[in-house]
Amino acid sequence: MEKIVMTTPLVEMDGDEMTRILWKLIKDELLSPFIELKTEYYDLGLEHRNETDDKVTFDSAYATKKYGVAVKCATITPNAARVEEYNLKEMWKSPNGTIRAILDGTVFRTPIIVKGIEPCVRNWEKPITIARHAYGDVYKASEMKIPGPGKVELVYTAADGSTDSVLVHEFDGPGIVQGMHNLTGSIESFARSCFNYAIDTKQTLWFASKDTISKKYDHTFKDIFQEIFDAEYKEKFDELGIEYFYTLIDDAVARVMKSKGGFIWACKNYDGDVMSDMLSSAFGSLAMMTSVLVSPEGYYEYEAAHGTVQRHYYKHLKGEETSTNPVATIFAWTGALRKRGELDGIAELSEFADKLEKATIDTIEGGQMTKDLALITSMKDVTVLNTENFIKAIRTTLEAM
Helix, strand or coil: CCCEECCCCEEEEECCHHHHHHHHHHHHHHHCCCEECCEEEEECCHHHHHHCCCHHHHHHHHHHHHHCEEEECCCCCCCHHHHHHCCCCCCCCCHHHHHHHHHCCEEEEEECCCCCCCCCCCCCCCCCEEEEECCCHHHHCEEEEECCCEEEEEEEECCCCCEEEEEEEEECCCEEEEECCCCHHHHHHHHHHHHHHHHHHCCCEEEEECCCCCCCHHHHHHHHHHHHHHHHHHHHHHHHCCCEEEEEHHHHHHHHHHCCCCCEEEECHHHHHHHHHHHHHHHCCCCCEEEEEECCCCCEEEEECCCCCHHHHHHHHCCCCCCCCCHHHHHHHHHHHHHHHHHHCCHHHHHHHHHHHHHHHHHHHCCEECHHHHCCCCCCCCEECCHHHHHHHHHHHHHHC
């Protein structure tokens, strides 16, 4: 069979631990036999990030700006234990946070629905999409440990030298402090991305924060969303019969549990991080969710929403068999390949992405799946496959198509 030829490279960002193993298996079994893969490769494995003083992360983000589409493997964000384990020069920042700060935009995450995997919340009939702001907040925060009694202030120095300040806290002993920021332009881009996505998918949009407590920071998000909606989008929403509304984040959590689904839930950066994991797990599995960063300039970065599956990796290193779910990583590749095909006018590439996704779902619905899905499926007499055999089963289904 003649392979599909690509004209423009994808930016390929390799990652860590078990997902790095999945990455190679997916390329070897599901992509390279069918496509003349053209990628610009960046190794975002923790060892290489450490060797390059994290320059490789920045390089991969700028390459995404150059080529327009990237696909990223899950990566480790080091904590103190990882610094010791990998003998790191320092506790490098989240690569996702770095890339998102450079590209800006919004991360859209939607559960992958498969027959036989029912949501934990029985009334959810349709998928719920999380729209996560991809810039700032805790991911770009500055932090300090306070050694003892003293005063911490937030100080703004204007370009003309004038200053304004606010007392953060007067410490009478040790503590910690954190300063977060965001940008008006980035919040505006976030709002427009959400409104446009809602129109494209004809879905109602929620936005939730905590403006009753955060009367400057969160309230600014709320105000910008409302101003842009009223000025630019209300008429179109009315035409489509969809709505936009704001609610407090705690109210949104309560509402979402009793909803039927089928809407977009826009969240600030950290809220979106947490809620997307909750939704993906409640819909079936952390490995059953698509994730794409869409920037206002038209850059796309596709990734798996889950982590590096550390526990399975340690089993793999011992030579033990694992049954790690690769679906989200497969869908990261298919999303990127489909978008590359759309942008380059290569219909065969986009069609291949559609077929690979269908082959993946058909394999699961045919009763062949990884252990995490077998534990929650309503199907009877399913076959539990290890990681490699599940990927090979998908290839068999794909070849039959």
